[in-house]
Amino acid sequence: MLPVLIGLIAATLFGLAATITLGPEALMTHAWVDVIFWTFIATGAAVSAVNISWECIPCRLARSANRLDLTKHLCNQAPCHQ
Secondary structure: OHHHHHHHHHHHHHHHHHHHHHOOOHHHOOHHHHHHHHHHHHHHHHHHHHHHHHOOHHHHHHHHOOOOHHHHHHHHHOOOOO
């Protein structure tokens, strides 16, 4: 979740800097500004997706669930468990 937040903050700062530098009217004529803005957000989402996919789902559920023995048992049997 943190990479998405960082991507949103970077996109907002870039949008403000582009508006200050180019002016609000010029933003409509420069397509690259929108591309870079959405790239910041997409990059943060992609980094979050990679972080989530690398983590073992049963162990993630076991940490978030409150004392569910089934998820702890699944985590212990998962090949990604250390």
